[in-house]
Each structure stands twice: as structure tokens, then as C-alpha cells.
Amino acid sequence: MFLRDVVGLQPATFEEVTSAFGALRTNSMAFGGGCLNASAVYPILSLASHACVPNLEPMRQIGLRFGFTAQRDIQKGESLTISYLASTWEHRIVTRETLRQKWLFNCECDFCRDQTEFGTFLSCPLCASFGGTCPGWMVSKEPLQADADWQCLECGETKTVQDIMVIEESARSIAERDQTPEETRLIQLRALVHPSHHEIVKLKLRIILSATGKTPEAIGKVFSYCQDILTLQDKMAVGTSKLSQRVMRHLVHAKLCVLQERQRKGLMTKEDILGELSRCNILSQHP
Numbered sequence: 001m002f003l004r005d006v007v008g009l010q011p012a013t014f015e016e017v018t019s020a021f022g023a024l025r026t027n028s029m030a031f032g033g034g035c036l037n038a039s040a041v042y043p044i045l046s047l048a049s050h051a052c053v054p055n056l057e058p059m060r061q062i063g064l065r066f067g068f069t070a071q072r073d074i075q076k077g078e079s080l081t082i083s084y085l086a087s088t089w090e091h092r093i094v095t096r097e098t099l100r101q102k103w104l105f106n107c108e109c110d111f112c113r114d115q116t117e118f119g120t121f122l123s124c125p126l127c128a129s130f131g132g133t134c135p136g137w138m139v140s141k142e143p144l145q146a147d148a149d150w151q152c153l154e155c156g157e158t159k160t161v162q163d164i165m166v167i168e169e170s171a172r173s174i175a176e177r178d179q180t181p182e183e184t185r186l187i188q189l190r191a192l193v194h195p196s197h198h199e200i201v202k203l204k205l206r207i208i209l210s211a212t213g214k215t216p217e218a219i220g221k222v223f224s225y226c227q228d229i230l231t232l233q234d235k236m237a238v239g240t241s242k243l244s245q246r247v248m249r250h251l252v253h254a255k256l257c258v259l260q261e262r263q264r265k266g267l268m269t270k271e272d273i274l275g276e277l278s279r280c281n282i283l284s285q286h287p
């Protein structure tokens with residue numbers, strides 16, 4: 001009605017309008033910012049396939065054009081992929097359901113196929129069978145089957161996907177307890193899920209990116225969490241992503257704070273600091 005009567009696209013049939021709406025809903029990219037918030041179908045970009053850990057990520061947008069950078073080396077003949085999702089840090093079952101509902105496909109990317117999600121265990125709860133004593137991690141027996149049971153890698157005990165989602169809900173509830181100190185929430189989460197579970201990652205990122213504490217303890221935690229995130233990014237082979245670079249800046253800043261504090265106390269000279277930084281070799285590990 002709007003396209004025919006207001007925009008003047010007459011005579012547009014009902015099928016043409018619904019087809020255009022469908023293309024816009026499933027193939028469009030959002031662009032703009034500020035007072036402009038729109039989406040458009042880009043003829044080439046719309047052909048790009050989704051991968052939960054893609055090899056391309058969007059660059060800062062210039063005008064109405066899109067550009068992408070490689071998150072890792074791309075082999076000749078390898079498909080160029082982008083992520084249709086707003087965030088990587090979500091449970092696999094939730095992510096795959098979002099893709100199914102909004103883009104109407106079952107994702108079968110390498111990350112979805114891998115029981116351990118490239119060794120990150122982003123979605124994995126602690127087994128805790130035998131009175132809470134089993135320290136194993138639960139993984140899906142069939143990662144591409146939404147209703148498949150999950151099994152402990154240590155003791156072999158199984159849980160239904162409903163059991164897994166109950167644990168997931170508990171983890172989400174702990175992560176969202178804003179009145180509880182972040183460090184306490186991290187301890188509570190570690191008793192329930194893998195140390196690299198996505199709720200723990202999101203909490204650590206929040207601590208890193210909003211870090212204002214100047215105490216050695218606060219700086220030490222930021223340093224440690226930055227290393228955790230970068231290790232995770234390396235496992236996912238996205239070491240050159242924008243997130244990795246951002247975390248790297250915080251890591252270097254935390255390291256400098258620690259070294260400057262030692263210099264202030266007379267424990268290090270400027271030359272010692274430069275030597276320490278060159279030994280760290282941080283930037284060459286994570287360009």
C-alpha cells in the first residue's frame with residue numbers, strides 16, 4: 001500500500017511488493033548512524049555467505065559504500081564469509097535458532113560443526129555429575145542437531161538440551177546481577193560453566209573496556225582478562241579483528257601502568273622498562 005500509493009510504484013503487484021520486502025528483510029545490510037538509520041540490498045555483498053566465525057569483518061563505513069577487512073589469512077579458493085549476527089558471544093543453540101528464524105537456514109559452518117567450538121567451549125556448561133564432583137565439560141553429541149543430547153567429555157554422562165538451557169538461563173541470570181560485584185559474578189559463573197563461556201567473556205570484556213581502576217590489583221586483572229580474550233580470539237583465528245586490536249590496546253596500557261608504577265617506586269629504570277617491553281614482544285604476537 002505504501003509503495004503503491006505513497007512512493008508511486010504502480011502498478012506493483014502484491015507478489016512484487018512481498019518479494020521486495022522479503023529481499024530487504026533477509027538480504028539487506030543496515031547502514032547510516034546518527035539521524036540516518038536505514039538498510040539497503042547491495043547486489044554483490046548480499047551474495048556473501050554467513051559464517052559464525054567469518055573471515056571478513058566490516059570496516060568503518062564511508063558514505064553508502066561498504067568495505068571489509070580480512071580477520072585472518074584467506075586461502076586461494078576459500079569462500080569469503082561475513083557474520084549476519086550482531087555478536088559472536090552467544091550460546092550456539094540461541095545463535096543457530098536466530099539464523100533459522102530470521103534467515104531461514106540451518107548454519108553448518110565449521111564453527112557450528114565443531115563440538116568444542118574451535119576449542120573455545122563458548123557454550124559449554126560444567127558436567128558436575130556425581131554430586132557435583134565431575135569437572136568435565138558438556139558438549140553437544142550432534143552439534144548440527146538442535147535437539148541432540150549433550151555429553152560430558154570426562155565421564156560420558158548425558159543431559160538433554162532442555163537441561164543445558166536451564167543451566168544457560170542460570171548463567172545469564174548471574175551475569176545480569178548488576179548489584180553483585182563483577183568479580184563475584186565471575187566466580188559464580190566459573191562454578192557453572194567453562195571459563196571461556198560466552199557470559200564470562202562478555203563480563204570480562206565489560207571489565208576491560210570500562211576499566212577505570214588504577215590500583216595494581218585492578219590493572220593486573222585487566223591485563224589477565226586481556227590475555228584471556230586474545231587467547232580466545234587466536235583459537236578462533238580472528239587475531240587481527242577490530243576487537244583483538246582494541247583489547248590489545250588495553251593490554252599494552254595495563255602493562256605500561258604496571259611498569260610505570262615499578263619505576264615510580266624506584267624498582268625499575270626507564271631502560272629496564274624498554275627492555276621489558278621488547279621482551280614482551282606483545283605487538284609482534286598480535287599485530
Ligand SMILES: [Zn+2]
Nearest residue numbers: 052107109112
Ligand atoms: Zn555457524
Ligand SMILES: [Zn+2]
Nearest residue numbers: 127134152155
Ligand atoms: Zn562428567
